[in-house]
Amino acid sequence: MDSCVHIYCGDGKGKTTAAVGLAVRAAGCGRKVLITRFLKTDHSGEVAALGLIPGITVTPCEKSFGFTFRMTEE
Template structure:
């Protein structure tokens, strides 16, 4: 689990995925709440089929800027991603399953804690599971074997520096 208010949760998960990829393992990464283009999409797309990123949402604004209809549409797309994850664990389709921003999905109530705990409890023993996002619920924290908290000490956003291509996305 990579959590906390600091930068680097997705980057750490991808780094772990690259290490696994370099050792011949098959990696699936499901990204939630990220619809726009990012550098990792291009890089990972250039690898062979042993590292794949899956997204189920169309590009849209941040959750807090969406109206109720847009939130309902997003929730349906997230449920499709969840079904994909359940199928992935049932069929043991990969060695490492990264679920990026799953805590943001929980925080926004697009999935329930029980649904995420189901993933943790039912993944194959041989499958590594990496979850990312802020605001990890206590029940999921207790089920996690490794939790790393990214803590923001200082961030250039506070000086008005915006998100930069190749650095934040």
């Protein structure tokens, strides 16, 4: 099986929805899925739901970056 990397970024809505939809489809086809989250907290409905689906692993980023509009040049 080939591996794929999808990166969803940018302004506007739909990034999480697109990632969750693709993850569910891939897991439904027997593929293993890893989702790494960089900007959202662990307390969200999609993380709870994805944790119930075999084959999907959701990991938080080790470092908290905060919201991009609050970030400095560092």
